[in-house]
Amino acid sequence: MKTVIVRPERCVGCLQCRLACAVEHSQSKDLVAALGEAWRPVARIAVYPGGRHLSFPNKCRHCDPAPCEAVCIAGAIRRNPARGTTDIDPVRCINCGMCAMACLFGVLTFAPTPQAPERRAVALKCDHCPDRQAQGRPPACVEACKVGALNYGEPAAEMAAKGRFLAQAFFAASQGASESPVPDSIRLWRQLG
Template sequence: MKDFNIIVRPQLCVGCRQCMIRCAEAHSGCLTLAEAIRETPLAKPRIFVGPGPEGKPFPNKCRQCDPAPCEQVCVPGAIRTDIYSGLKIVDYGLCIGCTMCAMTCPYHVIRFFPHWSNPEKFKTAIKCDGCYQRLERGKVPACAEACKTGAIIWDEENRFWERASAEFAGSSYQVKP
């Protein structure tokens, strides 16, 4: 699964935010939407749909950089790569909420909220973890499963880019009347 990734194609996003809802549900304590909306603290999404160029919706999430600036500056070592191969995952028990990771993130996708597993703690870093717990159960990430337009997909990176390149090349050489 190391070569697989969540691929975002913002040109297909309609701004419905189903990805955000299902992401929050997948990261809730109870894992069901009906119960998740009653949890305290409320589960938060790890993907954010906001205005992009020309005001069009843009789904933004962690790009799992390598090397990851957030991981490099994390003083307590809370952003880890040893939990699931290829993913930078926040260990909520180690995070001290110092915000160093957010200051270095070039994509501005790290947020800070109380986490349901430790609600007494003021705040912890919240970022996309690739839904590694779903992957361990043979499921795809919640945002990709929820997206009906294909703006967010779970695919093998090189295979996706090969198809996209071939599609682009084919459309570039079509004769238009």
């Protein structure tokens, strides 16, 4: 199951992901039109300063089992096995805040949304952009990321690729080193030939 894989060491804190996320979750999905919408579009990804010029993009990890799902008193948070996401149904959400009490990663935002127009606010978080997924496109934040800090892929495949890369890098680095240096006599003898 594909998910957004974050490489914080690459993030430069440009906030393009936040902008793209807010636009994707607006009614028009257009930056200029979104500015005038009745419901102010809200980004579901946050970027925190991490110190030493590092940044940290923070978003829902779609835990399984998810602590927020277990505590939701409204039955609004459900696992979607087909998409591999933990989703909030804004129509069922009653804005009680229990999910924020349970989330280990601090990813929930409370704001009004056009999906539940009668509510003052509902819990909002990353949904892996279902409209884009239906079109075969990656999530908006991934498409917006210019430095490869946000990637959309299979965690197992990405881990295998990273493992291969590290193994090759280690092997290459070890080639120069030799367990016991060649004795001077043999080195000189080789120079003769």
